[in-house]
Amino acid sequence: MKYIAKKPKEGINVSDVHPLVEAGTLVVGLTAIFIAIVLLLVFLIEAALYFVPAETEAELFADWLPEDLVTISPSDDRLYEAQMLVNRLSAHWADAPYTFRVEVDDSDLANAMALPGGLIIVTQGLLDEVESENELAFVLGHELGHFRNRDHLRALGRGIVLSLFFAVVTGNDVAGIGINVADVTLRGFNRDQESDADEFGLAVVYAEYGHVDEAWRLFERWDEQRNGTTGIVTYLATHPDAGDRVEQLERLAQRQQWPAEGEVIPLKW
Ligand SMILES: [Zn+2]
Missing domain, CATH: 1.20.5 (Single alpha-helices involved in coiled-coils or other helix-helix interfaces)
Incomplete structure (x- = not known):
């Protein structure tokens, strides 16, 4: 067939x-x-x-600096004053697991960031923008807030946090992880992390001065001169809108009954 x-x-x-x-x-x-x-x-x-508790992190990164950091002269007054201010502000954070170190990056772009081990980097560009100690105190207090919630590690990205974890587990040197300022600069935090850091920062400013006068004056100026200077673009790219922030901070101060008027301290440089 x-x-x-x-x-x-x-x-x-x-x-x-x-x-x-x-x-x-x-x-x-x-x-x-x-x-x-x-x-x-x-x-x-x-x-x-x-x-990797904060204490371990602080120990591991005690002398660490990012590979691409270009600092200003170690004898610069601005560096000294910023470090002194951080020391005073962080004293209001009882039992802080970090010994905070300040470095001033020579960039003209205004920015401030929190890095592993209690390292706070502020740029020259930011120091040029602040007009009183009170303004600088709030910017620094805000960064302390990121340490408090350990946002600074989350912002480094998954890759780095996981390599940090494996470095700790295997006992390797954390210096090999390769964290750069450039990586962190454009990585922002989410809104909740930012407003939590603002709350902490303002509480620290109030604890230090007994009032919150001029604490957010920098952001008011930036909001007024929107698009005025290009130097503030990086800070604004990684932080909430300056105007929204001012409103939130005003409301917070009212809610907490922190006096809005008080002695404003001039910068010492
Ligand atoms: Zn922030």
Whole structure:
């Protein structure tokens, strides 16, 4: 008997499901996988932070500096005054696990950042923008707030936090992780992290001076001169809108009944 191959029926590769429904299923599936990966990474970072307590972090990074940091002269008055101010402000944080170190980066772009081990970097550009000690105190207090919530490690990115964790576990030198100022500069925090840091910063300013006069004056000026100077762009790129911030801080001070008027201290340089 002769075998006659039957032609396959038309459309066997076409599913009965409408193509749009199939596409939808695919999108939903991929989104679910993506969300699961993000949640897993967030969980891993929190776990890594839990296993590397602030005390360990402070010890590991005691003398550490980022590889690409270009500092101003160690005998510069601005560096000395900023360090003295941080010492006074951090004294209001009882049992702080860090010994805070200040370095002044020679960049003209205004910025301030918190780095592992209690290192606070402010740029010359920022020091040129502040007009009173009270203004600088709030910027520094805000960075202390990021240490308090350990946002500074989260902002480094998953890769670095996980290598930090593995460096600790395997006893390797953390210097090899390779953290650069440039990596951190454009990585912002989320709104909640920012407003928590602002609350802490303002509380510290109030504890130091007994009032919050001029604490957010810098942001008021920046809000008024919006697009005025390019030097403030980096700070604003990584921090909330200056105007919104002023409103929030005013409300916070009212709620806490922190006096808005008081002696404003001139800069010593
Ligand atoms: Zn911040």
